Amino acid sequence: xxxxxxxxxxxxxxxxxxxxxxxxxxxxxxxxxxxxxxxxxxxxxxxxxxxxxxxxxxxxxxxxxxxxxxxxxxxxxxxxxxxxxxxxxxxxxxxxxxxxxxxxxxxxxxxxxxxxxxxxxxxxxxxxxxxxxxxxxxxxxxxxxxxxxxxxxxxxxxxxxxxxxxxxxxxxxxxxxxxxxxxxxxxxxxxxxxxxxxxxxxxxxxxxxxxxxxxxxxxxxxxxxxxxxxxxxxxxxxxxxxxxxxxxxxxxxxxxxxxxxxxxxxxxxxxxxxxxxxxxxxxxxxxxxxxxxxxxxxxxxxxxxxxxxxxxxxxxxxxxxx
Amino acid sequence: xxxxxxxxxxxxxxxxxxxxxxxxxxxxxxxxxxxxxxxxxxxxxxxxxxxxxxxxxxxxxxxxxxxxxxxxxxxxxxxxxxxxxxxxxxxxxxxxxxxxxxxxxxxxxxxxxx
Numbered sequence: 274x275x276x277x278x279x280x281x282x283x284x285x286x287x288x289x290x291x292x293x294x295x296x297x298x299x300x301x302x303x304x305x306x307x308x309x310x311x312x313x314x315x316x317x318x319x320x321x322x323x324x325x326x327x328x329x330x331x332x333x334x335x336x337x338x339x340x341x342x343x344x345x346x347x348x349x350x351x352x353x354x355x356x357x358x359x360x361x362x363x364x365x366x367x368x369x370x371x372x373x374x375x376x377x378x379x380x381x382x383x384x385x386x387x388x389x390x391x392x393x394x395x396x397x398x399x400x401x402x403x404x405x406x407x408x409x410x411x412x413x414x415x416x417x418x419x420x421x422x423x424x425x426x427x428x429x430x431x432x433x434x435x436x437x438x439x440x441x442x443x444x445x446x447x448x449x450x451x452x453x454x455x456x457x458x459x460x461x462x463x464x465x466x467x468x469x470x471x472x473x474x475x476x477x478x479x480x481x482x483x484x485x486x487x488x489x490x491x492x493x494x495x496x497x498x499x500x501x502x503x504x505x506x507x508x509x510x511x512x513x514x515x516x517x518x519x520x521x522x523x524x525x526x527x528x529x530x531x532x533x534x535x536x537x538x539x540x541x542x543x544x545x546x547x548x549x550x551x552x553x554x555x556x557x558x559x560x561x562x563x564x565x566x567x568x569x570x571x572x573x574x575x576x577x578x579x580x581x582x583x584x585x586x587x588x589x590x591x592x593x594x595x
Numbered sequence: 596x597x598x599x600x601x602x603x604x605x606x607x608x609x610x611x612x613x614x615x616x617x618x619x620x621x622x623x624x625x626x627x628x629x630x631x632x633x634x635x636x637x638x639x640x641x642x643x644x645x646x647x648x649x650x651x652x653x654x655x656x657x658x659x660x661x662x663x664x665x666x667x668x669x670x671x672x673x674x675x676x677x678x679x680x681x682x683x684x685x686x687x688x689x690x691x692x693x694x695x696x697x698x699x700x701x702x703x704x705x706x707x708x709x
Contacts, residue, residue, distance in 0.1 A: 350659040350678065386661060386677060413698050417661070417675045458667050458695035459703055500637070501701035558636035561659050 336443045339367050339374040340488070340576040342525030343545035345414065346395045347385035352548035352561035353569060356385075360398050362594040363546040363575050370577055373403045375442065380525035380543060381412030381453070381490030383428075387419070392427055411436055412490040412526065413453040421454060437468050439475050445580055446479055448472065450489040452504045462491030462504035462526075469506065473513045481516045484580065484587065488523040494533065494540045497553035502527050511538065521587050523576070527559070530576075530591045541589055544574040571595035627651060627685075632704065634662050634676070634696075639704035646686055646708055653683045662702065666694040 344360045353359060367374065377399070384391035392415075399407055409428040416424050421435055432438040435451040450472070452462035464472075476485065487493065493510065495503035504510075514520045520538040528550035533540045548561040549572035556562065564572060574593040581588075629651040633640045635658060646652065654664045656676040664673040664682050670692060673682035686692075686708040696702035 352659065386675065414661070417698070456697060456700040458693065458700055460700045499701070501699055558638070558658070560637065 336445060336580040337370075337372045337374050338376050338378060338442075338578050339370070340378045340380060340523050340543050340578060341367075341546055342380040342490075342543040343382040343412065343528055343547055344379070344395055345382050345385040345545065345547035346391040347388055348547055348561075350548075350561060352563045353573075356547040357394060357398070359570065359573050359594060360395065360546045361401075362570065363573070364398055364402050366575050366592060366594060368401070368403055370403075372579070374577070376404050376406035376408060377402060378447075378449075378488050378523065379407055379409045380488050380523060381410050382414045382525065382545075383409065383412065385414055385547075387415055387417040387423060389423065392423075396427075408440070408447070408449060408488075409436075410449045410489055411451055411453055413456070416453060421451075433471055434467055437471065443580070445484045445486060446476070448475065448485065448487045450487060450493075450510070452489050452491045452493070452507075457505075460505050461495075461498060461501045462489075462493075462507070464504060464506050464510055469509055469513075472510055476513055476517075479517070482518055484519040484521070485514055485517050486521045486523065486578075486587075487514070490524065491526045492524045492540070492542055493522050494535070496527060496531060496542070500553065500559045502553065502559070514538065519587065521578075521589075523578075529572075530574075532589075539587070539589075541576070543576045544572065544591065544593070546573055546575070546594070549573065568595075629653065631655065633657055634664075634702075637662075637696075637699055637702055639694075639702060642703070643705045643707065646706065648686060648689055648708055650708070651683060651685045652706060653681055655679065655681045661698065662696045663698055664694055665697045666692045668692070 341363055345356055346360070348356050367377070383395050411421060411424045415421070425432070425436055429436040435454045437449060437451050439446060439448045441447070450464060450468065452464050454463070455465060456463055479485070491504050492502055493504050493507040497503070515537070518537060522538060522540045524542045525545070527542050528545035528548065529542065529552065530544055531542045549564060550559050551562050571593050574591055577590040577592065579588045627649050628647060630644060630646055632644060632652060632654045634654055634656045637658065639654070644652070654673065654676070656662050656678060659678055661675045661677050663675055664671070666672065671684040671694070675698070676682055686706065689708050692706045692708065694704050694706065
């Protein structure tokens with residue numbers, strides 16, 4: 274990939290509901306080698322990871338954490354017959370980060386079929402991560418058959434309802450939401466009245482200068498409703514976050530990186546550690562995408578997030594397993 | 596006492612009826628109609644299907660991702676179907692059954708039983 278010059282940096286700051294398609298395509302074209310996205314004053318700047326000059330200037334703040342997603346343990350179809358190997362590669366990538374993360378967020382679809390052995394395997398692989406603090410939210414594949422009972426038993430201690438919760442780290446407020454339960458025919462992801470009520474109450478006491486990071490499995494913005502890539506009642510959840518100066522939303526589910534800035538909110542989706550999915554509308558369905566073996570790891574990855582209090586920035590760095 | 600005898604009679608006749616059933620109403624032996632619905636590319640094909648009462652409907656998942664078949668009114672509900680797994684429902688009552696995949700709710704279909 275060629276070095277990106279200054280004027281090649283993506284600069285977009287729009288307030289419409291739609292996707293800045295040109296901006297995304299450009300950003301996604303970089304996903305193969307990773308992209309650094311820095312939020313400053315509501316404007317997202319994105320640079321290729323291949324330009325060390327830019328990366329050196331990246332904010333290195335007080336808090337660093339990693340997002341992984343969609344490990345789909347148990348999946349064994351042609352799109353990736355070794356999801357154990359690629360999750361291990363993701364953990365190796367985390368171990369190789371210049372700054373060890375304080376914790377890891379897993380944004381769901383831990384397992385492929387909610388089998389106990391699948392969860393066990395993921396838990397075992399994550400033992401090799403540099404931190405034992407892993408925060409989960411369920412994906413729809415983690416709550417099959419039993420309405421999420423097993424998920425709650427394993428990962429839901431100290432959570433409310435179907436597994437939602439919040440915690441604070443170094444002045445940043447983190448909120449884990451569940452949008453994969455009680456899905457309605459014809460709909461997308463769903464948070465539900467009880468969780469929305471809890472969220473409103475949870476953030477009520479925070480000062481508006483508190484940086485807020487919300488993470489959930491399905492996107493909390495409508496990326497592509499035709500494929501169900503969105504959450505029916507996400508607008509209400511986001512309305513409770515309007516008064517905050519900095520909100521970052523981290524999702525999985527779509528197995529590719531996408532980002533958007535809308536007002537005070539930066540939306541970001543992570544790659545999967547298991548298999549890629551097609552770009553919206555570019556295939557008959559969102560099913561697993563089979564790519565040549567040598568390209569697979571370039572489409573899987575981890576997201577490294579750094580927060581700098583002084584600069585008021587949250588920097589997101591997507592790096593691939595390739 | 597009279598009531599108990601009456602219940603016994605009903606129970607005995609039911610047992611007899613059930614025992615006789617396989618001889619005359621075995622779906623395969625009697626040639627009951629059977630139809631298939633394919634699950635491919637996150638959609639049900641055909642999306643709307645009209646069948647006669649007694650028709651055996653079989654859904655087969657051809658995707659690399661698991662799906663379910665759940666009617667909106669819960670009259671039928673499959674377990675999670677992994678690749679190539681099947682679910683069968685015999686349409687015993689007339690009506691319109693809207694159904695969806697509870698994992699991917701954008702996937703919807705309809706069975707009309709006449």
